[in-house]
Amino acid sequence: MNLDFTYQNPTTIYFGKDSLDNLERELENYGDTIMLAYGRSSIKKIGLYDQVISILEESGKKIVELAGIMPNPTYAKVQEGVNLVRENSVDLILAVGGGSVIDCAKGISVSAYCEKDPWKKYWLDFEAVDNKIVPVGSILTLAGTGSEMNGGSVITNDEMKLKMGRVFPAEVNPKFSILNPEYTYSLPEYQMLSGIFDMMSHLMESYFSGKDDVTTDYLIEGLLRSIIHSAKVALKDPKNYEARSNLMWSSTLAMNPLMGLSKTQDWQVHMIEHQLGAYTDCAHGMGLAAVSLPYYRKIYKDGLDKFVRFATQVWGIEEEGKSKEELALAGIDALEAFIRECGIVTNLKDLGATEEMLAKIANSTVILGGYRKLSSEEILDILKTAYDA
Incomplete structure (x- = not known):
């Protein structure tokens, strides 16, 4: 191991068939308002949406929904999420889906309270994150990106025809991720x-x-x-x-x-x-x-x-x-x-x-x-x- 390195990974992983049971306890660590971020219809088809909503409601949380996150999340979708975070003072972004949903959530997390243009600051100029970060949690439904335990966020700017990836510091990692392999069964x-x-x-x-x-x-x-x-x-x-x-x-x-x-x-x-x-x-x-x-x-x-x-x-x-x-x-x-x-x-x-x-x-x-x-x-x-x- 000839190159020096520092390794930190703060994400808590809950893995297995009963991993969703840990969500209620994790929610105790955050405020009252949760933004539920997800894709289109897949989490509803497998019944996961209803399960998560039930846990959030039983925990007394106010739910703000950001639906329709696409497979290659766009900067426009990040901005939509940013507006929801600011308008509702969101305390936790709960990303339910595959890596694209989690990437989008992390993009919203660092952008919501950024005083500059987030696209230029974070995805073009790769500047340090020096503003408030909204914590992210995830429930994974598609294996591939590893976004559930890293700081990566790949976002597409449709107007500029640029798809850019940024690996943020470990503070941007999901605070916790729930991994139940059974959620991947219904994938095409x-x-x-x-x-x-x-x-x-x-x-x-x-x-x-x-x-x-x-x-x-x-x-x-x-x-x-x-x-x-x-x-x-x-x-x-x-x-x-x-x-x-x-x-x-x-x-x-x-x-x-x-x-x-x-x-x-x-x-x-x-x-x-x-x-x-x-x-x-x-x-x-x-x-x-x-x-x-x-x-x-x-x-x-x-x-x-x-x-x-x-x-x-x-x-x-x-x-x-x-x-x-x-x-x-x-x-x-x-x-x-x-x-x-x-x-x-x-x-x-x-x-x-x-x-x-x-x-x-x-x-x-x-x-x-x-x-x-x-x-x-x-x-x-x-x-x-x-x-x-």
């Missing part, structure tokens, strides 16, 4: 698969960086193997509790800062997908899958040893009779085979992209660089490859 397969690749991508963005031997890489390899195994089980049996619980907890850990400790990290795949999402509003995990394969095939020689390790330790590919380059490519091929076996999207056309969008996406992508810093032209080549996949 497409959404489940999108979440599965999202969690895998979070791990690979940290993994494919650095040339040292760090404990974090061993943790990532184990989580990837767990996700791969559990994904196949969940596809055959969507109500297999063990598989769905493993996926839910793996997702939480995958985007926890724990999996980036002493790592330089990459995140270029995410930066490309963010702009893809800004133009197409596609499912995040599907966009990541489409971008990942051509991206890794472009940079693997610059991190050859790590790609060899990925092939042998994650996919179990035998080394005998293969060069390092052959092993590295075999690992990427194994990733592609898994993607295709699961039915995860690899073609940008299927995600709503048009040929005319590609240059705009490439030119607006934030360039970070991992093993190698790409040019906008190289990013465009990746997008063209994914478009024709």
